[in-house]
Every structure is written in C-alpha cells, then in structure tokens.
Amino acid sequence: MLQRLREINWFKPLSMAAGLLYFYLFVELFFMPDAMCRDFGLPAIESVYFIERRISMLMLGFAAFLFFSRNAGPSPWRNAVSGAVSLNMTGFAATGIHEYAKGCVGDEFLVIAAVELLTAGLFFAVVLADWKTRKEI
Numbered sequence: 001m002l003q004r005l006r007e008i009n010w011f012k013p014l015s016m017a018a019g020l021l022y023f024y025l026f027v028e029l030f031f032m033p034d035a036m037c038r039d040f041g042l043p044a045i046e047s048v049y050f051i052e053r054r055i056s057m058l059m060l061g062f063a064a065f066l067f068f069s070r071n072a073g074p075s076p077w078r079n080a081v082s083g084a085v086s087l088n089m090t091g092f093a094a095t096g097i098h099e100y101a102k103g104c105v106g107d108e109f110l111v112i113a114a115v116e117l118l119t120a121g122l123f124f125a126v127v128l129a130d131w132k133t134r135k136e137i
Contacts, residue, residue: 025056062085082124
C-alpha cells in the first residue's frame, strides 16, 4: 500500500488545488478588494485597494504557472515549481503569523495560515520525493 502511495503523481492534484486557490485569491483581490480588507480587519482605503489589485496579478500568474505545470513528471522543472510554491506559501504564513502576533489581524487569520502551511508542506513533500527518486535534481 505504501508503495502504491509513492507511485501516485501527487503533484497534479496539488497543483490543480493550489492553482484554484491562487485563482480565487486573484478574483477576490482584483474584483473585491474590500472583502479581503474586511477579512483581515484592515482599513478599506484606496491605497490598500491599489496594492491588492497589483498583487492579484501575481496570484493570477501563480494560478497559470500551476495549471500549465500540472502534468510535469519528476524533473528539475517540477522541483522548481514545487519549491517556489512551498516558499511562497511559507512566506505568506510567516508574514501573516507575524502580523497576527502584533495584533494587526484577527483570530480568523489562523485558519488561513494553517491552509498556507499545509500547502507549503505538501509541495515541500513533492520536492523531497522527487529528490529521492532523481539524484541529479
């Protein structure tokens, strides 16, 4: 059974799920910036909206990046994609937890941080699994 779990291409469902998450973030940041402010307990002002709309393009880029990479087999490319997503999500979680500790965001943010850390850990597991199977990575 454990061998069968190792043979499954976990990258494909992970990249599709994370791509949907990034696309959701794009939609919310671009079309509903006030919702994100409200969720984080931040002031809903035009300068924050401007930054959110700019960041939304990064989210759209990550969504496309993951969608077009979803069928990649173990390779240096897949390792780079998995590592980038893991680093990005870890960074999101770390900065959010830091802001939570400062009292800048509410308790509901801890659920968001947990999702970010889970996503980071799963993509890091892909990096480790690929590294074990491909010594040249």
